[in-house]
């Protein structure tokens with residue numbers, strides 16, 4: 001089963017981990033703060049430091 005979905009963090013462009021709504025613990029903590037820049041460390045997000 002490929003149940004891939006995007007990370008629930010608004011500023012994150014990664015795919016969520018299996019069994020989780022977020023790609024990382026960072027997004028899990030920052031998931032309720034849409035203003036914060038994603039710092040999950042994944043390359044896809046590292047390139048979105050500017051709006």
Ligand SMILES: [Zn+2]
Nearest residue numbers: 012038040045
């Ligand atoms: Zn991210």
Ligand SMILES: [Zn+2]
Nearest residue numbers: 007012023027
């Ligand atoms: Zn994420």
